[in-house]
Amino acid sequence: MTSRMIVIGAGLSGLMSALALAEAGLRPLLLAKGYGTTYWTGGTIDLLASRRYPNMPLHTALTHLIVAQPEHPYARMELDGIAAAVDRFRTLTKAAGYPYVGGLERNVVLPTALGALRPTALLPATMAAGDVRLGGEILIAGFHELRDFFPPMAAANLQAQHIPARGVYLTLPDGYQRHDYSPRSFALWFEQPNFRQAIGQQLRTLRGTATRIGLPAVLGLRDPLGVVNDLQQISGAQIFEIPTLPPSVPGMRLMNIFHQAITVAGGRIQIGSEVRRGLGAEGVLTHIFSEAAAREQRHHVAACVLATGGIAGGGISTDFRGTVHETALNLPLHAPESRQAWFASRFLHTEGHPIFSAGVPTDDQFRPLDSTGHVVYANVMVAGSALLAGDPVEDRAVSGLALTTGWHVGTLLATSLPAQLAT
Ligand SMILES: Cc1cc2nc3c(=O)[nH]c(=O)nc-3n(C[C@H](O)[C@H](O)[C@H](O)COP(=O)(O)OP(=O)(O)OC[C@H]3O[C@@H](n4cnc5c(N)ncnc54)[C@H](O)[C@@H]3O)c2cc1C
Secondary structure, three states: OOOEEEEEOOOHHHHHHHHHHHHOOOOOEEEEOOOOHHHOOOOOEOOOOOOOOOOOOHHHHHHHHHHHOOOOHHHHHHHHHHHHHHHHHHHHHHHOOOOEEEOOOOOEEEEOOOOOEEEEOEEEHHHHHHOHHHOOOEEEEEEOOOOOOOHHHHHHHHHHOOOOEEEEEEOOOOOOOOOOOOHHHHHHHHOOHHHHHHHHHHHHHHOOOOOEEEEEOOOOOOOHHHHHHHHHHHHOOEEEEEOOOOOOHHHHHHHHHHHHHHHHOOOEEEEOOOEEEEEEEOOEEEEEEEEEOOEEEEEEEEEEEEOOOOOOOOOEEEOOOOOEEEOOOOOOOEOOOOHHHOOOOOOOOOOOOHHHHOEEOEOOOOOEEOOOOOEOOOOEEEOHHHEOOOOOOOOOOHHHHHHHHHHHHHHHHHHHOOHHHHO
16 A cells, blocks of 8 residues: 555644645645634744844744754744745635735734734734724724624723724614524625625714724635725724634634645645544654544554644643643643642742643654654654644744644655655
8 A cells, every 4th residue: 555645733823734745746635623723723934923032023033043942943944934834824824815924024013803912923814904003093893693702892902001992783684683693604694705794884873983893803814804995894894803703704704715625735624533543663663643533543653743733723632630742643742740730829820831832852853752862653743733842832832833843844855755656
């Protein structure tokens, strides 16, 4: 049987790796237990917003981190590697009609659904007018029927931070009432011209002196930029999306874009395939075994990217005894030694919580290392939240690390393996 390039995990890191491998003609098979955290998160990409490097351009902050932590994945990619991954992501999303803006210059500060402020590096163009530094009054508009988005509360919290804002609820047009409302159903409605026209008219009436209007990030699945432009024309204000609680419509858009790009380039995505173990010989991974209906499925491995995420993604698991383990290949981890050491005493602890720093230690080619510093499998590379990478939560770098290491590892693997292994 032919050996394949395997990517394990369908989060940002796995998708970027699979894209790089597919575009190199290596026909990867991506196996994942389920969709990645893209479906939970807001769709923005945080490269770095650490309190340790305040008030400086993003590329300067990244340079500081690279110098201070030479074993950090960002240091191993260097600024050029980070920029290459960001460029590929931006060209990918632009070609799909869902362009991202931002980059390594500076973080943009966006309002959350609660009216808090959060910095991020890369954001869909549909969120760009939310940059709080643009000034002017903001109108936050939502729907009673869409759960967990409370415009008056978001506006009050923005006001408390000296950002002029008002919050209003919109009325669903006739014919759109139903028993259950999901972000996805709103997204599909916004693709209908009649729905947009009715909502746009309400926004025009309600906007008053506001120059910008924030709506929940449900403005269409296939052409959100078209929806935003249309609503801008009708309402006479700039429109921007604000991420909602899961499920994330921006995450669905991204998944669709990756799915299309990877499969067109010759890759395959198989969701519902949990990898339970691997088999190797002489420092090379030869097989992995995934769950399938009523049996295990065996895959012959040419090379593999482990992109299974951290604790949030299921790639790292814990139990009540304090054991922390890597779920797919049982690779060695760096993790706190006892359960008592997982958390700092306060929730909002300035140094972060040690358990979120758990990860697979790697060499400078992202290959997993054992406790003696030897490479476990020469044909495996690790990307994303499964990596040992300082404290990415505290650094506000989780999604940025996933995006950039995923691309980097995919391209590294594509160029470092003999071509005959990949057919
Ligand atoms: C609610 C929430 C909010 C977040 N907000 C932010 C934020 O604001 N900013 C930020 O930067 N980051 C945020 N994150 C984190 C971040 O977006 C992701 O965790 C990050 O992108 C990690 O991506 P990843 O590719 O490494 O893994 P994930 O996206 O976690 O994907 C892991 C993939 O691996 C699969 N998998 C796991 N184990 C196995 C196995 N044994 N076999 C097969 N497949 C397996 C999973 O099914 C999944 O497809 C948030 C996360 C969550 C959960």
